[in-house]
Amino acid sequence: MELINVKFLIDTFFVALSGVPVALLVTCVSLLIAVPLGFFLALTRINEIPVLKNITKTYVSFVRGTPVIIQIFVLYSSIPLILDGILKNYNIDYAIYDVNPLxxxxxxxxxxxxxxxxEVFRSALQTVPKGQLEAAQAVGLTTAQAYRRIIIPQALVAALPNVCTATINLIKATSLGYAISLQEITLRAKVAANVGYNYLEAYMDIFFVYLILCMTVEYLFKLSERRLSRYKSVVA
Incomplete structure (x- = not known):
């Protein structure tokens, strides 16, 4: 008996590969939303904004203290219920449960x-001396201009390695999208494996696809770090 079905391994690799656009789409859209939101949350912690600071701490503790798969199940179950209740309250007839899982x-x-x-942005912003913001304001820059021209470029140098790690973790987390029937890499490979129960080959394909994808993203971040290296002397 053949331990590994090589033909299935090769064929299913391309099946798994076809799920990469969905994984990248989810990653990019999530980052577009999460980056400004995460930066705002970091500012609430640094500037110790009342109420918002405590809400942010609770929110971060919840996310860091619970598995991603549990967050998926809780949110995927609660969001449709909440939206369905709101729509019914306003007598809006809409099949909320037929919404694309994307x-x-x-x-x-x-x-x-x-x-x-x-947390990444909070720690990065704290690496920039507070005196630089005060100096920028002293020469006539607004707080927004000081952050855009002076604080953020320096903080980005310190944040980029951790942003890279967060991005790679996000890409890997999309593999849990199968739990909500998201047609990404894992689900496509597992569906292909169901026919002949070739799960070993399917998981190997998933492994290789994510390895290639994450290594590529890591390489792109390293290129970005080199471009931002001109700010390192300023940070130092």
């Missing part, structure tokens, strides 16, 4: 990633 994936992974990035 939309739920955007919400769920943005929710998770924003909490992670808020």
């Amino acid at each position: 939309w739920y994936a955007y919400i769920i992974f943005s929710f998770n990633t924003a909490a992670v990035l808020s």
Whole structure:
């Protein structure tokens, strides 16, 4: 008996590969939402904004203290119920349970990633001496201009390695999208494996696809770090 079906392994690799656009789409959209939200949450912690600071701490603790798969199940179950209740309250007839799971994936992974990035940005912003903001304001720059021109470029140098890690973790987390029937890498490979029970080959394909994808993203972040290296002397 053949231990590994090589033909299935090769064929299913391309099946799994076809799920990469969905995984990248979820990753990109989630980051577009999570980056500004995470930065805002970081500012609430740094500036110790009343109420918002405590809400942010609770939110971050919840995300860091619970498995991603549990967050997926809780949010995927609660969001449709909440929306269905709101729609019924306003007598709006809409099949909320027929919504493409891709939309739920955007919400769920943005929710998770924003909490992670808020801690990344908070620690990065704290590496920039407070005197630089005061100096910028002294020469006539507004707080927004000071952050955009001076604080953020320096903080980005310190944050980029952790942003890279968060991005890679987000890409890997999309593999849990099968739990909400998201047609990404894992689900496509598992469906192909169901026919002949070739799960070993399917999981090997999933492994290789994610390995290639994450290594590529890591390489792109390293290129970005080199471009931002001109700010390192400023940070130092």
